[in-house]
Amino acid sequence: MTSGKGAYMKRIRYSHLVFICIFTLTTLAPAESPRRVIIDTDPGVDDAMAILLALNSPELKVEALSVVPGNVEAPLGLENALKIVSLANRCDVIVAGGAQHPLNQKLITAKFWHGPNGLAGVELPAPKCKADPRFGPDLIIELVHKYPHEITLIPVGPLTNIALAVSKDPSIVPLVKDIVIMGGSISGGNVNGAAEANTYNDPEAAAIVLNAGWMVTMIGSDVGERTLITRPYLRELQAQHGPESDFVAALADFYLTRSEKSGYQGAAMYDPLAVGTAIDPTLVTLKAMHIDVETRGEFTRGETVANRMGSNENNVLHGDHYEIEGVIELKPNARVALASDAPRFLQMFIDRLKGK
Ligand SMILES: [Ca+2]
Numbered sequence: 034m035t036s037g038k039g040a041y042m043k044r045i046r047y048s049h050l051v052f053i054c055i056f057t058l059t060t061l062a063p064a065e066s067p068r069r070v071i072i073d074t075d076p077g078v079d080d081a082m083a084i085l086l087a088l089n090s091p092e093l094k095v096e097a098l099s100v101v102p103g104n105v106e107a108p109l110g111l112e113n114a115l116k117i118v119s120l121a122n123r124c125d126v127i128v129a130g131g132a133q134h135p136l137n138q139k140l141i142t143a144k145f146w147h148g149p150n151g152l153a154g155v156e157l158p159a160p161k162c163k164a165d166p167r168f169g170p171d172l173i174i175e176l177v178h179k180y181p182h183e184i185t186l187i188p189v190g191p192l193t194n195i196a197l198a199v200s201k202d203p204s205i206v207p208l209v210k211d212i213v214i215m216g217g218s219i220s221g222g223n224v225n226g227a228a229e230a231n232t233y234n235d236p237e238a239a240a241i242v243l244n245a246g247w248m249v250t251m252i253g254s255d256v257g258e259r260t261l262i263t264r265p266y267l268r269e270l271q272a273q274h275g276p277e278s279d280f281v282a283a284l285a286d287f288y289l290t291r292s293e294k295s296g297y298q299g300a301a302m303y304d305p306l307a308v309g310t311a312i313d314p315t316l317v318t319l320k321a322m323h324i325d326v327e328t329r330g331e332f333t334r335g336e337t338v339a340n341r342m343g344s345n346e347n348n349v350l351h352g353d354h355y356e357i358e359g360v361i362e363l364k365p366n367a368r369v370a371l372a373s374d375a376p377r378f379l380q381m382f383i384d385r386l387k388g389k
Contacts, residue, residue, distance in 0.1 A: 088118075131168060185311050195212075213310050313381075
């Protein structure tokens with residue numbers, strides 16, 4: 034009897050224990066497992082900030098960085114990407130080079146804004162992480178097939194690598210969970226009156242990506258320029274030290290000084306906001322619309338032209354003139370950011386990096 038009662042009590046205790054374990058796991062486990070992301074990048078001051086934000090965000094699992102020429106030439110971009118993951122002690126993240134030049138034009142680097150080495154002149158130690166031998170666009174194709182419907186692409190440079198990947202294997206389009214690009218603008222450019230730098234650097238690639246058949250989430254330069262890191266945020270970052278934190282503070286200081294000299298109140302958080310949107314889409318206000326990329330305009334090459342009406346007039350030739358015969362509906366191909374919750378995003382950025 035005693036042993037029987039003992040066994041009964043043990044069963045009760047065991048069942049309680051199982052219940053407590055299940056209860057604890059359910060209440061402590063995150064609502065979702067981390068989202069797999071590939072960041073296609075041209076590092077770049079704001080690229081470096083975006084990468085380090087992603088690496089310090091539990092919502093994301095950074096599977097790979099693919100490097101594209103843009104702010105700096107491709108070899109320097111690859112070296113910078115390796116230095117950034119090395120600084121974060123994250124050699125588990127695959128880093129691969131990709132295209133060496135835009136599809137159809139000469140590269141325009143942006144060392145004026147990003148410093149001679151692309152990283153604000155900050156000399157990081159030589160990278161301990163090694164480059165993966167795969168070609169960036171092929172790596173993207175491989176990972177999308179390995180994790181169907183799980184990968185979010187975050188291209189924050191010219192869209193050359195993504196265009197090469199979807200051109201080589203269009204079957205990846207429906208297998209990608211989401212694509213959040215930093216690029217374009219629906220209200221004026223940052224290179225000139227019309228074009229944003231990433232689309233200006235490879236308009237043909239941008240056109241391929243926008244027309245690939247997926248719904249692109251577009252974080253344009255116009256919204257980035259209303260999401261500014263300012264001196265008070267920098268001071269908060271500088272108050273706690275750590276290798277990543279000190280590096281980001283040095284980048285932000287350089288970037289702020291450069292922006293202030295050009296008459297801005299703060300520095301535009303272009304690429305970090307794209308990562309922020311992948312972390313929490315409620316940080317931006319999105320509107321579905323159709324976007325075309327201008328590839329020929331004399332003053333507008335590289336402009337992302339937004340159709341907010343969802344239609345074009347149908348003009349039909351009648352003798353010596355055209356007549357409007359109704360409208361042709363246009364399917365949206367992009368969810369375009371119209372605004373951001375800048376204070377909430379910037380506080381998240383600072384909180385996740387300070388002291389790291
Ligand atoms: Ca970039």
